[in-house]
Amino acid sequence: MGDRRVLLLWVGFTVAALVSVALVLRRPDGLSDLHIYHGALTDLRAGRPLYGYVAPNGGPFTYPPFAALVLWPITTIPLGVVEVLWLAATCAAVIAIAVPVGRSLAAGRVAAPDRGRAGAHPTSAYVSIAAVAAVLMVTAPVQSNLRFGQVSIFIVLMALLDGVAPPSRVRGVLVGVAAAIKLTPLLFVLYFLICGRYRDAARAVAAFVACGALALAVLPAESLTYWAGTVTQTSRIGNLASLGNQSVHGMLLRLGMDEEALPMVWAALVVVICALALRRARALFRLGRPGHAAVLVGCATVAASPVSWTHHQVWTVLAAMLLVGAVGVTRRVAGALLLTSMVLSLGVVLAPVSMRPGVQFLFENARAIGTVVLCLAGFGAVALTAARTHRTGAFRRGWLRVGVASLGALAFFAVQPLPAGADPTFKAYRLPDVVNSRYFFVCRGPVECSGYGTDAPVTFGARTEKTKVRVNGVVSEQVVRLDYHSAPGGPPRTIPLLAAYPGVRTFSFRSATMVHGRLIAYSADGRALATYDDELTAAVRAGAS
Numbered sequence: 001m002g003d004r005r006v007l008l009l010w011v012g013f014t015v016a017a018l019v020s021v022a023l024v025l026r027r028p029d030g031l032s033d034l035h036i037y038h039g040a041l042t043d044l045r046a047g048r049p050l051y052g053y054v055a056p057n058g059g060p061f062t063y064p065p066f067a068a069l070v071l072w073p074i075t076t077i078p079l080g081v082v083e084v085l086w087l088a089a090t091c092a093a094v095i096a097i098a099v100p101v102g103r104s105l106a107a108g109r110v111a112a113p114d115r116g117r118a119g120a121h122p123t124s125a126y127v128s129i130a131a132v133a134a135v136l137m138v139t140a141p142v143q144s145n146l147r148f149g150q151v152s153i154f155i156v157l158m159a160l161l162d163g164v165a166p167p168s169r170v171r172g173v174l175v176g177v178a179a180a181i182k183l184t185p186l187l188f189v190l191y192f193l194i195c196g197r198y199r200d201a202a203r204a205v206a207a208f209v210a211c212g213a214l215a216l217a218v219l220p221a222e223s224l225t226y227w228a229g230t231v232t233q234t235s236r237i238g239n240l241a242s243l244g245n246q247s248v249h250g251m252l253l254r255l256g257m258d259e260e261a262l263p264m265v266w267a268a269l270v271v272v273i274c275a276l277a278l279r280r281a282r283a284l285f286r287l288g289r290p291g292h293a294a295v296l297v298g299c300a301t302v303a304a305s306p307v308s309w310t311h312h313q314v315w316t317v318l319a320a321m322l323l324v325g326a327v328g329v330t331r332r333v334a335g336a337l338l339l340t341s342m343v344l345s346l347g348v349v350l351a352p353v354s355m356r357p358g359v360q361f362l363f364e365n366a367r368a369i370g371t372v373v374l375c376l377a378g379f380g381a382v383a384l385t386a387a388r389t390h391r392t393g394a395f396r397r398g399w400l401r402v403g404v405a406s407l408g409a410l411a412f413f414a415v416q417p418l419p420a421g422a423d424p425t426f427k428a429y430r431l432p433d434v435v436n437s438r439y440f441f442v443c444r445g446p447v448e449c450s451g452y453g454t455d456a457p458v459t460f461g462a463r464t465e466k467t468k469v470r471v472n473g474v475v476s477e478q479v480v481r482l483d484y485h486s487a488p489g490g491p492p493r494t495i496p497l498l499a500a501y502p503g504v505r506t507f508s509f510r511s512a513t514m515v516h517g518r519l520i521a522y523s524a525d526g527r528a529l530a531t532y533d534d535e536l537t538a539a540v541r542a543g544a545s
Contacts, residue, residue, distance in 0.1 A: 009130035016137040017091045024087060024146050031083050032057055034074075034149025038082065041068055041075045050222040051230050064231070065215040065222040066180040067151070086149050093153045094142055095133050100164045101318050102129030104291030105325040132321055136314075139342045144311035151181065152311040156298065159185045160318075162200070163294025172200035176207025180215075183231075184301040184312075187274065191297045194278055195285045240307060243347060243425070243512070246368040247308035248273065254365070270304045273375045277303075280378030292379055295319050303371045316371050317342045319379075326379060338374070341366040348466065351513050360513060425468045425512035426486060426493060434500045439508045442472045446501035449474060457521040457530040458482065462514070464544035471519075471536070472508040479505075479529060481522040486511055492520070514540045 024030040032055070040053040040061035050068055053061050061068070074082045106125040136142055145153040158178040165171045172192060179185040186208070192201035216223040241253035249266050257265065277300035284293035298315030302308045320342060323335025340346075347364030362369065429439045442461045443449035460473025475482060475497055483492035497505045511517060519532040 006126045006130045009127070009134045013095075013130065013134040013137055016134065017094075020137065020143060020146050021087045021091070025083070027147070029057070030147060031086070031149035032059065034083065034086055035079075036061060037071050037149075037151075038074055038079055041071060044068060044219075044222070045075060049225070050219070051225050062230075063151075063182060064180060064212070065219045065226050066211045067182070068222065069215055069218060070181060071151075083149070087146060090142075090145055090149075090153055091137075093157050094136050097153070097157050097160060097314070097318070098129050098133035098136060100160060100291050101295070101321065102126075102132045104164075104289065104322060105132065107289075107291075128325070132318075135321060135339070136317060139317045139339075140310050140345070141313040141317055141342065144309070145314070148311060150311040152309075153314055155182045155185060156314045159188055159298060160291075160294055162204075163188065163191075163297065164290045170203070172197070172203035173207045175200075176204040176209075177211055179204070179208045180211030184305050187278075187301050187304070188294075188297055190274075191278055191281055191293070194282050195293075243364055244309050245307055246302075246310070246313060246365065246371070247305050248303050248368065248372060249306045250308065251365050251368045254361075266306075273303050273372060274300050277375035277378070284378065292322055295322060296375070296378060299371050300375050303368070303375050308368075313342065313367060313371070316367060316374070319371075319374050322379060323374075331379065338370040341370055347512070351515065360515065364512070425510060426484075428493065428495050428507075428509040430496055431498050431500065433508070434498060434506070439470065439510075440472050440500075440506060441470075443474065443504075443506070446504065449501050449504040449506065458519060458532065460519070460532075460536075460539060462536070462539040462543035464540060468510045468512055469514050469540055469543070470508065470510045471514070471539070472506070474504055474506045475521060478523055479521045480524045482507060483520045483522070484509060484511070485518040485520070486513075486516065495519075 036053075036055045036059045039055055040050055043053045044050045050061055050065065074086075103125050105128040142153065144150065155178045158174040162171060162174040162178075175185050175188045175192075179189075189201050189204050192198070192204065212223070240250055242250070243254070245253075248269050252262055252266055252269075277296055281293040281296045281300075284290075284296065295315060295318045299319050302313055302315050305312070316338065320335045320339035323331050324339060326332060326335065346366045347360065350363045351360060429436075433439050437444065441463060442459070443451070455476075457476050457479050458473055459475075460471055463470045463472075471484075479497070482495040482497060484495055485492045493509070495507045495509050497507055500506050514536055517533065517536050519536055521529045521531075523529050
């Protein structure tokens with residue numbers, strides 16, 4: 001039975017991998033980050049500055065200069081070959097990650113009195129490894145790594161292997177090298193220190209410094225440019241308030257927090273989250289759970305980093321699977337919920353049933369919130385007990401606790417009057433955008449648009465897309481200001497009124513959802529001429545049909 005399960009799981013992994021690779025290769029925008037690496041390094045070889053490169057999609061090269069040395073070989077072979085090899089290496093990295101995580105899952109199934117003598121049964125370990133690989137392949141973070149051609153999964157692999165490796169003269173080096181490519185694994189140095197792994201910490205720091213020194217010797221100008229300023233320019237990476245950035249920093253930006261207070265609040269939260277995560281990781285390490293400990297530290301890097309795109313969140317998937325394989329109803333349900341959020345975009349899937357803006361905010365930030373909760377709570381008592389209980393009363397109480405906690409969380413977020421700034425997708429279009437029929441679709445040209453703006457203060461239509469809704473229309477002469485409220489509380493968004501054609505003013509904007517949207521048109525004396533909320537919802541439904 002065990003062998004059959006292993007075979008079926010590996011078949012599932014293989015099918016998912018092949019389909020995923022085929023879909024990526026068919027996408028016009030597939031492997032865009034890999035193309036950035038290739039383009040930036042090609043420019044560098046031609047004598048142009050590494051950090052001055054801008055890809056056709058606007059993306060720059062954002063990693064430390066040592067990453068350029070590691071990636072240098074991709075410029076020596078045809079790009080098509082690089083793409084195939086990169087995708088194959090990403091799939092291989094998924095398998096390599098599944099091995100230590102699967103073993104940690106299997107070890108958790110062994111009763112405490114027997115763990116020291118027998119360890120995990122080989123068949124159980126094989127099933128767990130295959131299951132982790134198959135599930136990991138279909139999650140959003142791995143799919144994102146495949147789609148963009150990202151290095152993130154290789155960073156996770158190096159840090160994980162160092163975290164679970166037995167004592168040796170090279171343990172810690174992989175963390176240092178990973179941090180020289182992408183800075184977030186530096187948190188593992190603190191983890192090594194608090195666990196008493198002083199030599200591992202020293203080797204990690206030495207490897208990090210050595211890699212930086214090598215980059216300085218080979219690429220002196222790029223090294224000075226990066227460490228003298230580029231390293232702090234996180235805005236180069238993209239819109240940090242985007243829903244893709246599921247870090248604490250990204251969540252605070254989506255809340256519309258004051259710019260002056262944001263750095264201090266973010267820093268304080270990061271210190272608390274990392275301190276508690278490291279403390280719990282130390283306890284897990286001392287209780288013989290290095291896999292759980294390493295994954296927990298990895299989750300802390302996801303929460304604490306200013307930027308944690310989807311492809312960075314492999315750590316959260318691993319944590320969810322470890323919870324699913326833990327003891328206790330609460331932990332298993334929590335793991336299943338977290339794993340669901342890492343496969344599906346809850347903000348998109350559940351938008352039709354999110355009756356309050358607070359609930360929608362919870363759905364949209366489920367990955368960030370789940371990662372933070374995991375950092376604060378660790379894996380609960382997963383490292384303290386492995387004995388199973390089959391008592392009906394305990395089982396029912398476990399489900400009751402899960403249900404009460406879930407309903408409490410939903411009730412809390414349901415009553416939150418989130419500010420309008422909690423909509424990161426919002427954008428109001430301006431005069432140069434009028435030529436884009438995707439943004440301005442109600443009327444095109446002075447003749448067609450002149451038929452609008454009659455008795456109604458505002459005439460508009462809506463179009464629904466996968467992750468956003470667009471509203472476009474015209475206003476009558478008596479309207480001097482048009483405001484949009486995306487949620488109760490907070491300041492409204494003022495929509496520009498554009499004199500695109502003679503005698504006609506048009507407008508267009510986009511928002512994540514119009515469930516609680518409200519348009520208000522004002523006259524010159526500040527009087528509200530008209531309010532559109534139900535009409536806005538109706539237009540959205542019509543645009544979706």
